[in-house]
Amino acid sequence: MPLLGSRHHTLIQALLSRGPLKEDDFHNMFSEITGKSPGTHQQTFNDYLRKMNMELSYVQFEMRACRNQYDGNVYYGVVNNVSDEQSKLGTKYTVPQIAFYKGIIEAIVQDAAVQGCISDIDALNVRLENQVTETSSQSQASTSQVPPAFRNFSMSQKEKTLEALVQDKWLSRTPDGKVGLGVRSFLDLRSWFRSTDIPACDVCNEAGVKAELCQNENCTVRIHQYCLKRKFSHTRVEKVCPGCGTEWHYILPKAEALEEQNNANGPTQSDPPPEASKKKKLRTQKTADVDDVHPGSLQASLHSSETRRITRRSARLS
Amino acid sequence: MFLFVFGSGRMATTAENFSQFDISEEEKDKLIAEVIRYVLFRNHQNAGCPIKRDELTQLVTKNYRQRSLPAFVINEARSKLASIFGYEMRELQRSRPLSTNQGRSTQQNVADVKSYVIISQLPANVHTKYVENVNASHLNGFTFAVISIVHLAGGKIAEENLWHHLRRLGLFESNENHPALGSIKQALEALVQQRYLQKDKVSGPEGNTLIYELAERALDNTISKGVKEYISQVQFVTKKSIIWRSSVFYV
Numbered sequence: 279m280p281l282l283g284s285r286h287h288t289l290i291q292a293l294l295s296r297g298p299l300k301e302d303d304f305h306n307m308f309s310e311i312t313g314k315s316p317g318t319h320q321q322t323f324n325d326y327l328r329k330m331n332m333e334l335s336y337v338q339f340e341m342r343a344c345r346n347q348y349d350g351n352v353y354y355g356v357v358n359n360v361s362d363e364q365s366k367l368g369t370k371y372t373v374p375q376i377a378f379y380k381g382i383i384e385a386i387v388q389d390a391a392v393q394g395c396i397s398d399i400d401a402l403n404v405r406l407e408n409q410v411t412e413t414s415s416q417s418q419a420s421t422s423q424v425p426p427a428f429r430n431f432s433m434s435q436k437e438k439t440l441e442a443l444v445q446d447k448w449l450s451r452t453p454d455g456k457v458g459l460g461v462r463s464f465l466d467l468r469s470w471f472r473s474t475d476i477p478a479c480d481v482c483n484e485a486g487v488k489a490e491l492c493q494n495e496n497c498t499v500r501i502h503q504y505c506l507k508r509k510f511s512h513t514r515v516e517k518v519c520p521g522c523g524t525e526w527h528y529i530l531p532k533a534e535a536l537e538e539q540n541n542a543n544g545p546t547q548s549d550p551p552p553e554a555s556k557k558k559k560l561r562t563q564k565t566a567d568v569d570d571v572h573p574g575s576l577q578a579s580l581h582s583s584e585t586r587r588i589t590r591r592s593a594r595l596s
Numbered sequence: 597m598f599l600f601v602f603g604s605g606r607m608a609t610t611a612e613n614f615s616q617f618d619i620s621e622e623e624k625d626k627l628i629a630e631v632i633r634y635v636l637f638r639n640h641q642n643a644g645c646p647i648k649r650d651e652l653t654q655l656v657t658k659n660y661r662q663r664s665l666p667a668f669v670i671n672e673a674r675s676k677l678a679s680i681f682g683y684e685m686r687e688l689q690r691s692r693p694l695s696t697n698q699g700r701s702t703q704q705n706v707a708d709v710k711s712y713v714i715i716s717q718l719p720a721n722v723h724t725k726y727v728e729n730v731n732a733s734h735l736n737g738f739t740f741a742v743i744s745i746v747h748l749a750g751g752k753i754a755e756e757n758l759w760h761h762l763r764r765l766g767l768f769e770s771n772e773n774h775p776a777l778g779s780i781k782q783a784l785e786a787l788v789q790q791r792y793l794q795k796d797k798v799s800g801p802e803g804n805t806l807i808y809e810l811a812e813r814a815l816d817n818t819i820s821k822g823v824k825e826y827i828s829q830v831q832f833v834t835k836k837s838i839i840w841r842s843s844v845f846y847v
Binding site: 281282284286287288290291292294295296297307311333334336337338362364365367368369370 | 680
């Protein structure tokens with residue numbers, strides 16, 4: 279007996295055909311198709327997701343949600359969880375183009391300012407040679423091992439590839455014209471983020487690609503802008519770093535700022551006692567209360583994606 | 597023990613038929629998943645070009661020798677594509693043999709070349725409203741226009757003639773930078789690869805001419821039905837306006 283009906287199929291096909299969709303759009307579609315709004319019928323929505331993911335897991339696909347770290351919007355998409363021979367077919371990009379993409383995303387996540395972007399020039403100057411297989415780390419593996427396609431990848435090819443990647447949402451353009459990660463990368467590379475050393479946001483435990491750093495230079499805590507908003511939205515909460523207790527310069531949105539002024543003093547200037555020992559405990563408990571986006575409702579098969587290498591990206595399936 | 601080997605048309609979905617293969621449930625599921633993934637990824641990579649049955653068979657025979665296992669796996673994959681995704685894996689048959697072609701020599705009986713395309717099973721209005729990718733509609737429009745032209749020409753048209761009609765639509769053979777389609781020549785060539793059209797060389801008194809013919813994808817029922825309906829609507833509107841005009845005249 280088939281578990282999924284045409285409503286489920288519509289949702290799945292829409293994501294496969296159109297790519298990642300904003301939460302609002304996805305919710306609206308859901309409301310129109312099922313007659314129930316996810317806002318008021320959360321259980322129904324979760325049931326749908328659960329059922330679809332149960333079936334999709336047969337082919338190692340997953341429907342998941344993630345946040346675009348640049349604007350805080352949640353997006354839904356279908357991702358591939360296993361990198362195998364079949365998925366390697368599923369890309370329209372050539373080998374050097376993929377190496378170029380890999381080089382760019384590595385540069386982006388290493389952005390010291392944690393703004394999750396690099397300039398156009400830096401993107402175009404990414405060297406493909408660094409992406410030659412992970413195993414060839416000996417010093418002898420010099421230019422002889424670099425495929426000619428990598429060496430001959432011209433600047434104009436890089437420019438074209440960059441635009442195509444932005445168009446296809448693997449990369450994005452920030453308002454000031456820099457190059458950042460695209461929604462597809464956020465959806466797809468979750469396991470890669472975890473496997474590399476990108477520090478996670480203290481609040482939601484997702485990789486802090488674009489986040490704010492603690493004022494204290496010695497403190498490594500970073501928190502997403504939208505997580506800060508949630509955390510500090512209550513005026514009574516002390517706006518300090520959860521790691522070292524240093525005051526966190528948080529600029530409230532206007533309405534809340536006015537309310538702040540009307541109240542008594544804001545956060546104290548003196549340093550409260552450091553809570554370093556509590557930090558680790560807090561981190562693991564954080565996942566419970568935050569982001570309802572976090573796949574408690576989705577069947578996240580993260581264990582299989584942990585070991586995935588990034589040699590090809592998942593397909594945009596049509 | 598006798599093994600009953602059924603023809604490839606039979607849906608071997610029951611447990612009894614599965615047990616003849618002597619592979620575990622997990623292996624079976626793994627094979628089926630592989631075929632489904634292959635179909636989906638390849639379909640994306642090829643922008644909808646048909647996938648040959650041979651390619652799928654190979655996925656099974658690569659590691660398994662049982663003779664009717666490929667057919668079983670492919671059938672199961674088809675069934676799962678429908679139940680999980682709502683996609684139909686439609687079989688295309690090359691119903692017409694390729695015209696004599698100097699370049700190509702094919703040993704196979706042409707009718708045996710089976711290939712598949714992925715088609716959504718959703719009702720058309722639902723598909724248009726929720727699933728259709730508006731960024732790709734220019735390609736659909738082009739495909740439809742070209743098929744309609746060839747159809748109106750009787751199912752085959754000389755290259756010269758086709759370009760004559762395309763030029764009237766503002767599509768020129770020399771145009772490499774069309775804002776939506778890029779190279780028009782390549783866009784046309786893509787239709788050949790997707791098996792909407794096929795190219796044949798015909799030798800005539802004035803030398804060789806290139807003929808474009810409707811191929812199996814365009815001859816598929818749903819598409820040819822849609823094209824005919826569309827064309828007849830255009831004629832109907834024209835007729836109607838003539839009748840209206842003449843009735844006004846008599847009043």
